[in-house]
Amino acid sequence: MKSIWFVLLIGSCIFPFRATYSQEIYHLDLEHSIGIAREKNHDMLIMNQLLAQAGYGLKAATSRLKTHIDLDLMLPDYTETIRQFEDSTGITFYPVKQLRYNGSLLISQPLPTDGRLYLSTGLDNLQDYDKQERLTRLDLRLGLTQPLSALYAYNEIRSDFKRAQLNYELSLRSLKRTELNLIYESSQAFYQLVAAMERKNIAQQVLERQQEAYDIAQSKYDAGLIMEVEALTTEVDLGEASNDYRIAEVDYESQLNYFKQTLGLSLQDQVTIASDLSYEVVEVDEEFAVTQGLANRMELRENEIQIELSKLEVKRIRSDGMINGDLSAYYDLIGTDQKAIPYPFNDAVGNSWQVMRDRPGNFGVALNVRIPIFNWGEYKSMLKAAQSGLEVNRRRYDQERINIEREIRNTVKQLNSSLRRLQLLEKNVLLAEKSFNISRQRFSDGDIDSQTLALDRARLNAAYQSRLDSYISYKLLIADVMRKTFYDFENKQPIVQDYEF
Numbered sequence: 001m002k003s004i005w006f007v008l009l010i011g012s013c014i015f016p017f018r019a020t021y022s023q024e025i026y027h028l029d030l031e032h033s034i035g036i037a038r039e040k041n042h043d044m045l046i047m048n049q050l051l052a053q054a055g056y057g058l059k060a061a062t063s064r065l066k067t068h069i070d071l072d073l074m075l076p077d078y079t080e081t082i083r084q085f086e087d088s089t090g091i092t093f094y095p096v097k098q099l100r101y102n103g104s105l106l107i108s109q110p111l112p113t114d115g116r117l118y119l120s121t122g123l124d125n126l127q128d129y130d131k132q133e134r135l136t137r138l139d140l141r142l143g144l145t146q147p148l149s150a151l152y153a154y155n156e157i158r159s160d161f162k163r164a165q166l167n168y169e170l171s172l173r174s175l176k177r178t179e180l181n182l183i184y185e186s187s188q189a190f191y192q193l194v195a196a197m198e199r200k201n202i203a204q205q206v207l208e209r210q211q212e213a214y215d216i217a218q219s220k221y222d223a224g225l226i227m228e229v230e231a232l233t234t235e236v237d238l239g240e241a242s243n244d245y246r247i248a249e250v251d252y253e254s255q256l257n258y259f260k261q262t263l264g265l266s267l268q269d270q271v272t273i274a275s276d277l278s279y280e281v282v283e284v285d286e287e288f289a290v291t292q293g294l295a296n297r298m299e300l301r302e303n304e305i306q307i308e309l310s311k312l313e314v315k316r317i318r319s320d321g322m323i324n325g326d327l328s329a330y331y332d333l334i335g336t337d338q339k340a341i342p343y344p345f346n347d348a349v350g351n352s353w354q355v356m357r358d359r360p361g362n363f364g365v366a367l368n369v370r371i372p373i374f375n376w377g378e379y380k381s382m383l384k385a386a387q388s389g390l391e392v393n394r395r396r397y398d399q400e401r402i403n404i405e406r407e408i409r410n411t412v413k414q415l416n417s418s419l420r421r422l423q424l425l426e427k428n429v430l431l432a433e434k435s436f437n438i439s440r441q442r443f444s445d446g447d448i449d450s451q452t453l454a455l456d457r458a459r460l461n462a463a464y465q466s467r468l469d470s471y472i473s474y475k476l477l478i479a480d481v482m483r484k485t486f487y488d489f490e491n492k493q494p495i496v497q498d499y500e501f
Contacts, residue, residue: 023266023268023269023270024265024266024269024270025269025270026265026269026270026271026272027272027273027274028190028271028272028273028274029273029274029275030186030187030190030275033186033189033190033259033263033273034182034183034186034187036263036264036265037182037183037185037186037262037263037264038179038182039264040263040264040265041182041186041262041263041264042264043178043182044175044178044179044182047171047174047175047178047179048175050171050174050175051168051171051172051174051175053171054164054167054168054170054171054172055168055171057164057167057168058164058165058167058168060164061160061161061163061164061165062161062164064110064157064160064161065110065157065161066110067107067108067109068106068107068108068109068110069105069106069107069108070105070106070108071103071104071105071106072103072104072105072106073102073103074100074101074102074103075101075103076099076100076101077099077100077101077102078098078099078100079096079097079098079099079100080096080097080098081095081096082094082095082096083095083096094130095130096130097128097129097130098126098127098128098129098130099126099127099129100124100125100126100127101124101125102122102123102124102125103122103123104120104121104122104123105120105121105122106118106119106120107119107120110157111146112155112157112158113146113150113151113155114146114147114150114155114156114157114158115144115145115146115147115150116144116145116146117143117144118141118142118143118144118145119140119141119142119143120139120140120141120143121138121139121140121141122137122138122139123136123137123138123349123352124136124137124138125137125345125348125349127341129341132340132341133338133339133340133341134337134338134339134340134341134343134345134348135336135337135338136336136337136338136348136349136351136352137334137335137336137352138334138335138336138349138352138353138356139332139333139334139335139356140332140333140356141330141331141332141333142330142331142332143328143329143330143331143332144327144328144329144330145326145327145328146326146327146328147324147325147326147327148324148325148326148327148369149319149322149324149325153315153318153319153322153324154315154316154318154319156316159312159315159316162308162312163309163312166305166308166309169301169305170302170305173298173301173302174298174302176298177298177299180482180483180486180495181483183479183482183483184476184479184480184482184483185262186262186263187475187476187479188476188479189255189258189259189262189263190259190273190275191472191475191476192255192258192259192472193252193255193256193258193259193273194273194275194472195255195468195469195472196248196251196252196254196255196256197252197273197275198277198464198468199248199251199252199465199468200245200248200249200251200252202248202461202464202465202468203241203244203245203247203248204245204248206241206244206245206457206461207238207241207242207244207245209440209457210234210237210238210241210457211238211241212440213234213237213238213440213443213453213457214234214235214237214238216443216444217230217231217233217234217235218231218234220446225446226449230449233451233454237454256271259271277467277468277471279422279471279474279475280490281419282415282419282478282489282490283489284412284415284416284481284489286408286409286412286413289408289409289412289481289484289485289487289489290405290408290409292485292486292487292494293404293405293408293484293485293486294401294404294405296485296486296487296494296495297404297484297485297486299400299404300397300400300401300404303393303396303397303400304397306393306396307390307393307394307397310386310389310390310393311390313386313389313390314383314386314387314390317379317382317383317386318383320379320382321372321375321379321380321382321383322372323369323370323371323372324369324370325367325368325369325370326366326367326368327365327366327367328364328365328366328368329363329364329365329366330363330364331361331362331363332361332362332363333356333357333359333361333362334356334359334362335351335352335353335354335355335356335357335359336352336355337349337351337352337355339351404484407484408481408484408485411477411480411481411484412481414477415474415477415478415480415481418470418473418474418477419474421470422467422470422471422474425463425466425467425470426467428463428466428467429463429464429467431463432456432459432460432462432463432464433460433463435456435459435460436456436457436459436460439452439453439456439457440453440456478490482495
């Protein structure tokens with residue numbers, strides 16, 4: 001029994017320690033919060049994987065332009081069956097018993113003209129047990145294939161490479177846009193948490209001031225200096241202040257969990273934030289901001305990429321409806337050997353090689369042409385559809401430019417207005433603090449009643465809250481301007497964008 005209690009005691013000590021040990025502790029400001037979000041946010045992790053996928057696609061398209069070497073082996077192919085032969089005398093069945101080995105090596109080099117230059121060599125060895133003979137063939141061929149449409153209409157290999165480049169750039173830009181959106185969302189979550197924390201501090205100050213007023217009122221009531229109803233009023237106000245403080249605590253915990261989720265942290269992690277309500281005046285020139293936005297916004301380049309892809313599609317469809325064809329040419333050497341079994345394999349290959357060297361080479365040239373004559377307007381309709389898609393992308397580009405300019409101008413105006421409001425509200429806070437301190441002293445001296453003090457206290461709380469809301473709005477507008485212009489106006493430097501292929 002003692003040993004059981006001992007085990008339970010040890011377990012109760014170990015497991016709480018493990019639960020506590022699994023928690024991470026973070027002391028964060030805005031910069032560190034954004035850094036953690038870049039590393040752990042799920043959207044960033046997804047976009048990094050999509051970028052890697054596009055990078056592999058670009059690498060595959062680049063590799064397609066390089067020399068390819070393929071080896072094909074048949075080791076072995078044994079056949080034992082009955083086959084049918086038919087001629088003018090009738091149908092004849094005959095047995096087949098064969099053993100075949102062969103191999104071929106193909107070296108292929110894609111050409112910029114969408115053609116292919118290749119060198120192939122092969123060895124085929126057949127042992128026919130019914131005829132008791134070995135047949136050996138050795139060949140070496142240099143060849144060329146060239147689609148004619150690639151010379152004047154559509155080059156597939158170049159278009160595929162260009163498409164892979166554009167898709168990779170599109171993924172890079174999408175990643176950068178996601179990163180800027182994440183910076184804004186992280187800043188928003190951070191400042192919302194700051195606002196919740198400040199509201200909790202304001203509620204705590206209200207509670208402390210109300211507790212002070214309640215204590216003064218109780219002292220006056222006990223001394224018979226004020227009526228009971230006034231003492232009860234301060235007690236009710238104290239209860240409301242206490243309830244408001246508890247609500248502020250709940251709101252802070254809720255915002256804290258949302259902040260953790262935005263950064264990609266566990267809800268069990270412990271987080272404290274370091275922030276004050278100080279700020280620096282950020283000057284933003286509206287015309288400069290518009291210029292930066294139109295030069296750097298991802299959406300415009302993404303629309304340009306869609307236009308380029310649409311042009312490639314139009315070019316491809318147009319080529320399908322044009323006169324097309326293929327040019328092929330080859331020069332090869334062939335050596336054969338046919339001897340009765342048993343006959344050594346090495347000798348058969350050696351004889352084939354000698355024959356290939358002595359026999360004149362073979363060559364061939366072929367030109368195949370395809371001329372579309374009548375197709376019920378199929379290619380014309382497909383071309384019109386592709387051209388309509390291209391026109392849609394062009395109009396979207398124009399509309400996006402207008403939207404971007406409008407958004408930037410509105411945001412800059414809101415930022416400048418928010419700054420002026422913040423500066424005005426700071427003066428209002430100083431005035432409200434002085435007014436409340438005077439009223440508190442007058443209440444203590446008995447010159448005013450609790451209702452007048454409550455009005456001044458409410459005015460001070462409203463001043464604090466207005467100043468806090470204006471501060472949060474101003475900081476978020478700074479982040480929003482950066483997101484929409486790709487320019488950091490706080491540090492007066494552009495956001496670096498590197499796109500290497």
